Amino acid sequence: MARLPLYLRIAEESLRAGTATISSEELARAGGINSAKVRKDLSLLGSLGTRGTGYDAASLVMAIDEILGVTRDWPVVIAGVGNLGRALVNARGFFTGGYRLVGIVDTEPSLLGTMVGTSIVETFEAIEQRLASPPAIGVITTPAEAAQDAAQALVRLGVRSILNFAPRFLEVPSDVHVRYVDLSMELQILSYHATLGREDEQHDVASVSPIRSVASKVQGS
Amino acid sequence: MARLPLYLRIAEESLRAGTATISSEELARAGGINSAKVRKDLSLLGSLGTRGTGYDAASLVMAIDEILGVTRDWPVVIAGVGNLGRALVNARGFFTGGYRLVGIVDTEPSLLGTMVGTSIVETFEAIEQRLASPPAIGVITTPAEAAQDAAQALVRLGVRSILNFAPRFLEVPSDVHVRYVDLSMELQILSYHATLGREDEQHDVASVSPIRSVASKVQGS
DNA sequence: ACGTGTGAACTAATTCACAGCA
DNA sequence: TGCTGTGAATTAGTTCACACGT
Numbered sequence A, B: 001m002a003r004l005p006l007y008l009r010i011a012e013e014s015l016r017a018g019t020a021t022i023s024s025e026e027l028a029r030a031g032g033i034n035s036a037k038v039r040k041d042l043s044l045l046g047s048l049g050t051r052g053t054g055y056d057a058a059s060l061v062m063a064i065d066e067i068l069g070v071t072r073d074w075p076v077v078i079a080g081v082g083n084l085g086r087a088l089v090n091a092r093g094f095f096t097g098g099y100r101l102v103g104i105v106d107t108e109p110s111l112l113g114t115m116v117g118t119s120i121v122e123t124f125e126a127i128e129q130r131l132a133s134p135p136a137i138g139v140i141t142t143p144a145e146a147a148q149d150a151a152q153a154l155v156r157l158g159v160r161s162i163l164n165f166a167p168r169f170l171e172v173p174s175d176v177h178v179r180y181v182d183l184s185m186e187l188q189i190l191s192y193h194a195t196l197g198r199e200d201e202q203h204d205v206a207s208v209s210p211i212r213s214v215a216s217k218v219q220g221s
Numbered sequence C: 001a002c003g004t005g006t007g008a009a010c011t012a013a014t015t016c017a018c019a020g021c022a
Numbered sequence D: 001t002g003c004t005g006t007g008a009a010t011t012a013g014t015t016c017a018c019a020c021g022t
Helices: A004-016 A024-031 A035-043 A057-068 A083-090 A124-130 A144-157 A183-195 A204-208 B004-016 B024-031 B035-043 B057-068 B083-090 B124-130 B144-157 B183-195 B204-208
Strands: A054-056 A074-079 A099-105 A119-122 A137-140 A161-164 A177-180 B054-056 B074-079 B099-105 B119-122 B137-140 B161-164 B177-180
Touching: A004 A024, A004 A035, A004 A057, A004 B183, A024 A035, A024 A054, A054 A057, A057 B183, A074 A083, A074 A144, A074 B183, A083 A099, A083 B083, A099 A124, A099 B183, A119 A124, A124 A144, A137 A144, A137 B183, A144 A161, A161 B183, A177 B183, A183 B004, A183 B057, A183 B074, A183 B099, A183 B137, A183 B161, A183 B177, B004 B024, B004 B035, B004 B057, B024 B035, B024 B054, B054 B057, B074 B083, B074 B144, B083 B099, B099 B124, B119 B124, B124 B144, B137 B144, B144 B161
Parallel strands: A074 A099, A074 A137, A099 A119, A137 A161, A161 A177, B074 B099, B074 B137, B099 B119, B137 B161, B161 B177
Antiparallel strands: none
16 A cells, blocks of 8 residues: 555654654544544554554554565665756665665766766666676656666666656566656646646645644744 | 646657647557546547547647646745755756746755755745745755745745645645655655565556567667 | 444546447 | 547445444
């Protein structure tokens, strides 16, 4: 289920805040969703909650860690050294847990050998030679025109999962999983809602509780 | 509908390629979805297609442009000057069409006055003074801790739509629309699928047509 | 009491299948 | 003949509502 990472994040935050136990209602509020949905989702990981009390945050984190394999080792290769590729390499919070950058690839000759973060840009051949075992995940941050070639090269490397930021559908073998993130599409979807007026709200919390203090200084912290 | 930007992109590509007409089957293949879904979606923009022929790419582009308001003017403010904020400012393809960067905001004093792309980083107060009309869209690329404050400040500026990259649910008035993009969550979802083996495929095209030439040189182009 | 776990009801989304028009 | 547009059927996802354990 695609919401497990959300619950994981909230449970971790709860732990950091010193709260040992968290109810489905609290998880729902922090995630902007319905509490029944939270319980349905969590119930299919087994019975983790205690009736009358809620969920133990630590057990919840461990259970979701286990399912997602977040603590396992996930070697990641990035294909495409553009603004976005560079940002991901340097962004705090992207390579967390077991997600570990093992290589950066580009086809542009002038970029080969240059440093991006702590990695050196290389060719697909070079990385294939260098790595003992194939990377698990490939991230595509190339222009759209190069994305399909990059995908095929990543599959050849042994990648089983691809995160594609290029605005292009990828044809890959059926056992390779692809997720698409198209940033310009996100803007267009936002303006669609702004254009056609409001229809319905995703997050019931938002419509129930208006923001607390609009007048308060917000950039001072 | 959230798939309209996808159809827009494909229709535009089709036009650029010199193809004046495109069928639901072609749109479906290029988008990795089902052709019936394409027809259902497009039918509720009115009858744009010609039976026996397909859709006229140019009319399709115009119709979707109209609905999404892509050609209208959309002033955008970015809050948060980190790796991602900088990448978005400089990324080709993010600020296209009517989406126009009108300001960059941060609370970190040392960043104020510095250049990012062609913009100068300023405070929320400064931008409020400077802009004649409120920006339509806000993009949050701050750390999670600062995201809620940034959201409130953006709403105060008059923003009606927010694209939030911070891993945090935002409480905003119900007439403000928020979309969430959590990049580390994307990695976790990918590894979830890799961990629990394959279940079903999203894109039927992928399972029907294996990639054409795995053995071909892919990074040579 | 309180909050989980879950059948049942409901709502939304997808896919089928085909009538109807170019 | 080919492809759209769309009712009908199907499937998925969400929400309700409450029995049950603690």
